[in-house]
Amino acid sequence: MRLQEISILKGVKNKTARIQKIKELVSGGAIDSQSRLLELLRQSGFDLTQATLSRDLKRMRIAKVGDGNGGYVYILPESARNTAAGHVHGIHRTAPSAGFVSIDFSGQFCVIKTRPGYAGGIALDIDALDSHAVMGTIAGDDTILVILRENESKQQVMSILKNIIPSIEEKTE
Amino acid sequence: MRLQEISILKGVKNKTARIQKIKELVSGGAIDSQSRLLELLRQSGFDLTQATLSRDLKRMRIAKVGDGNGGYVYILPESARNTAAGHVHGIHRTAPSAGFVSIDFSGQFCVIKTRPGYAGGIALDIDALDSHAVMGTIAGDDTILVILRENESKQQVMSILKNIIPSIEEKTE
DNA sequence: AATATATTTGCATAAATTTTCATTATATAC
DNA sequence: GTATATAATGAAAATTTATGCAAATATATT
Numbered sequence: 001m002r003l004q005e006i007s008i009l010k011g012v013k014n015k016t017a018r019i020q021k022i023k024e025l026v027s028g029g030a031i032d033s034q035s036r037l038l039e040l041l042r043q044s045g046f047d048l049t050q051a052t053l054s055r056d057l058k059r060m061r062i063a064k065v066g067d068g069n070g071g072y073v074y075i076l077p078e079s080a081r082n083t084a085a086g087h088v089h090g091i092h093r094t095a096p097s098a099g100f101v102s103i104d105f106s107g108q109f110c111v112i113k114t115r116p117g118y119a120g121g122i123a124l125d126i127d128a129l130d131s132h133a134v135m136g137t138i139a140g141d142d143t144i145l146v147i148l149r150e151n152e153s154k155q156q157v158m159s160i161l162k163n164i165i166p167s168i169e170e171k172t173e
Numbered sequence: 174m175r176l177q178e179i180s181i182l183k184g185v186k187n188k189t190a191r192i193q194k195i196k197e198l199v200s201g202g203a204i205d206s207q208s209r210l211l212e213l214l215r216q217s218g219f220d221l222t223q224a225t226l227s228r229d230l231k232r233m234r235i236a237k238v239g240d241g242n243g244g245y246v247y248i249l250p251e252s253a254r255n256t257a258a259g260h261v262h263g264i265h266r267t268a269p270s271a272g273f274v275s276i277d278f279s280g281q282f283c284v285i286k287t288r289p290g291y292a293g294g295i296a297l298d299i300d301a302l303d304s305h306a307v308m309g310t311i312a313g314d315d316t317i318l319v320i321l322r323e324n325e326s327k328q329q330v331m332s333i334l335k336n337i338i339p340s341i342e343e344k345t346e
Numbered sequence: 347a348a349t350a351t352a353t354t355t356g357c358a359t360a361a362a363t364t365t366t367c368a369t370t371a372t373a374t375a376c
Numbered sequence: 377g378t379a380t381a382t383a384a385t386g387a388a389a390a391t392t393t394a395t396g397c398a399a400a401t402a403t404a405t406t
Binding site: 206237 | 391393
Binding site: 057058059060061062063064065066068072075077 | 230231232233234235236237238239241245248250
């Protein structure tokens with residue numbers, strides 16, 4: 001039953017999970033080559049080759065750009081605007097969490113409060129993650145409603161949101 | 174006088190002009206490789222190698238991304254957001270500079286290139302400044318002609334335009 | 347003007363990325 | 377279940393992109 005077992009393992013660490021992990025790693029802002037990303041994916045238990053990774057990145061529209069400091073960095077589509085020339089800063093580390101105030105769950109809804117004016121920007125960042133767990137967002141001026149897919153746990157959503165709002169961790173743990 | 178001649182040519186087609194041309198070509202959205210871009214640049218009279226082009230793109234933070242249709246496209250930093258899957262948003266502040274591509278001066282004229290559709294909006298913003306230095310603007314779809322008053326220096330005009338296009342400084346190198 | 351300093355560039359090559367091809371897995375229909 | 381079509385994947389080749397280095401050019405200083 002060797003083959004069977006292997007196939008089960010592959011089923012667990014499937015494409016969807018891998019894609020999600022790639023998003024997480026890339027949004028961290030510290031990936032400068034596919035080999036590096038591959039390394040990290042393998043450390044997370046994913047088994048794939050660089051060829052597959054290249055195809056994933058192509059489909060996900062993840063791009064490699066100069067980081068303004070002599071190196072390169074991989075970025076998620078929506079995050080690209082942060083890299084616009086003129087912002088001396090690195091890639092994602094800056095503001096997304098600056099406007100964050102609180103987060104709350106109720107059923108399949110998640111309500112995020114922000115400082116006035118920040119809701120739109122943060123909602124865009126959430127959309128940029130393009131997570132399966134997030135069905136959509138609606139942003140006002142200081143509130144974001146995140147509509148989740150059924151069967152997605154709070155924990156799962158939290159770990160996704162952590163990518164753009166690092167301070168969530170401190171606030172909730 | 175061979176060397177002399179060459180240096181004169183290089184002076185004419187200098188880095189600044191090349192950078193600008195690259196922006197124009199890339200914003201056209203039909204570049205899928207550096208060799209293709211190199212080809213077009215050469216057709217425009219620029220003489221450079223792929224190595225230089227690679228370094229230009231790195232500095233300009235131009236990125237290559239999957240085009241969602243099996244191929245790749247090079248994109249300008251600001252354009253990156255166009256590649257995202259469409260979601261409905263409430264409020265989102267977009268800097269007026271989002272559509273800005275390049276700026277050039279010739280005598281009392283200033284020509285601003287924008288991404289398609291942005292010229293009108295940016296021209297409105299320029300008009301709104303109601304600056305004495307700006308006599309008037311004429312906008313097409315992706316180009317704005319700004320007519321300046323005599324005796325107004327480029328620097329002066331630049332510093333005025335910076336109010337609505339903060340990234341001008343870096344963008345024009 | 348001459349010298350020193352920094353920047354830009356091309357060439358050759360290295361490194362990274364993409365694609366082709368063959369194979370295996372997954373889903374669909376019967 | 378078996379057969380057929382579709383999609384995913386790895387290995388290696390092909391292509392594309394990045395870089396070390398030296399020469400050329402531009403910039404600043406005296």
